[in-house]
Amino acid sequence: MLKYQIFVSSTYEDLKPERDQVIKAILEMGHIPVGMEMFSAGDEQQWDVIKKQIDQSDYYVVLIAHRYGSMDGTISYTEKEYDYALSQGLPTLGFILDEDVVDWPEEWKENNNDIHKRLEAFRSKVSNKMVDFWKNADDLYGKCAIALMKAFSTHPREGWVRASSSAHVTEMTEEIMRLSRENGKLRTDLEQIKAIRITSESEKINQLIDALRFNKRNVYLWSYTDSKWNGPNNTNLLQIFELVAPDLLDEASDRTLADSISLGFGSLNNGRLEWPVPMxxxxxxxxxxxxxxxxxNSTKRHSVKDTQAYWSLTELGKQVRGSIRKNELLKGLANSPSEPDGNGNSKKEEMA
Structure with missing residues (x-):
């Protein structure tokens, strides 16, 4: 029986159940699904592997919802894969989430206007070819199976056959062995690249910590008993970052950060209510x-009456904060809250 290899492309975290249903449909039809979940986005060699998998595939399926996905420059990997499949002449089948679906999780929607425009342009591009619209994973399962059956009939491809059915068993066996060796080499190369990346990321984090440490700053305070700014307190950006980072793990306003710095340099709850540190x-x-x-800037939504600015740590910021805290814990230098404050929150340790 002729088996087709079908490349399944989509964003990943937001469409796991939907991908599973498409892969299930392909397997139940007796064909071979191919996806690139096992490769991390951004490797130069990864794109070579993806292109090779697309070259060896007979059909290409793309799933689109409300995420554009990881980007390579100005284009997402999903769109890059789609464009390459078209350039190689593969029959492409697009499946786009129906606009009537209103209960799609907010965390799986693009909230960046520029990225959202790129997503809409990608939707339009896919809509120019064979496309269908789905409402949920079960609906996608049925529509994908039907669309593939039609594609098999209208656009037959070379496909794959069992080695025992071929007159060139020896050649095919040698090719499989060659591919196996090549695959082993690629996996070794990928592990080496990952090891280099981890080292590079560690060096980058250490450089940032050094930059924070070497940049000196002054802090002024205004307590309840003062009639003017008190200071300066000599410090650096690293100490200030350590004070505000716990609040920024979720999000914090400018005023919350001022309170945190005041608690770190002042006498606990001695700072005035509004801007104990200069705005x-x-x-x-x-x-x-x-x-x-x-x-x-924090991406969380707030009431239109709330005029405060809110901030959050970036992924890099979380890595830097985690590295600092880990080093302090390993050396036994990490401070802990001294006592609960009146609001049920813990008072921070004063800085020496």
Missing amino acids: NFIKAYLADFVSLDLVD
Whole structure:
């Protein structure tokens, strides 16, 4: 029986159940699904592997919902795979989430306007070819199976056969052995690349920690008993980052960050209620952290009446904060809260 290899492309985290249903449909039809979940986005050699898998496939299936996916420059890997499949003349089948579906999780939707425009342009591009619209994973399962059956009939491909059915068993066996060796070499190369990347990322984090440590800053405080700014307290960006990072793991406003710095340098709850640290200093610290790609605007929604600015750690910021905290814990230098405050939150340790 002739078996077709079918490449399944999509964003990954948001479409796991849907991918599973498509793969299930392909397997139940007796064909071979291929996906690239096992490869991490961004490897130069990864794209060579993807192209080879597409070259060896007979059909290409793409699933689209509300995420554009990991990007290589200005284009997502999903769209890059789609364009390559078209360039190689593969029959492509697109399956796009129906616009009438209103209960799609918010966390699986693009909230960046520029990226959203790229996603819409990609949808339009896919809609110019064979395309169908689905409402849920079960609906996608049925529509994918029907569309593939039609494609097999209207666009027959070379496919694959059992070695015992071929007159060139020896040649095919040698080719399989060659591919197996090549696959083993690629896996070894990928492991080496991953090891190099881990080392490179570790060096980058250490460079950022050094940059925070070497950049000196002043902190001024205004307590309840003061009639003017008190200071300066000499410190550096690293100490300031350590004070505000716990709040930024989720999100925090400018004023919350001012309170955290005041608690770190002052006498616990001795700071005045509004801006115990100068607002322009808080903005300057944040500008430094943003420049180092440690902090960015929070993407959470707030009431239109809430005029405060909210901030969160970037993924890099979380890595830097985690590295600092890990080193402190390993050396037994990590501070812990001294006592609960009046709001049920723990008071932070004062800085020496």
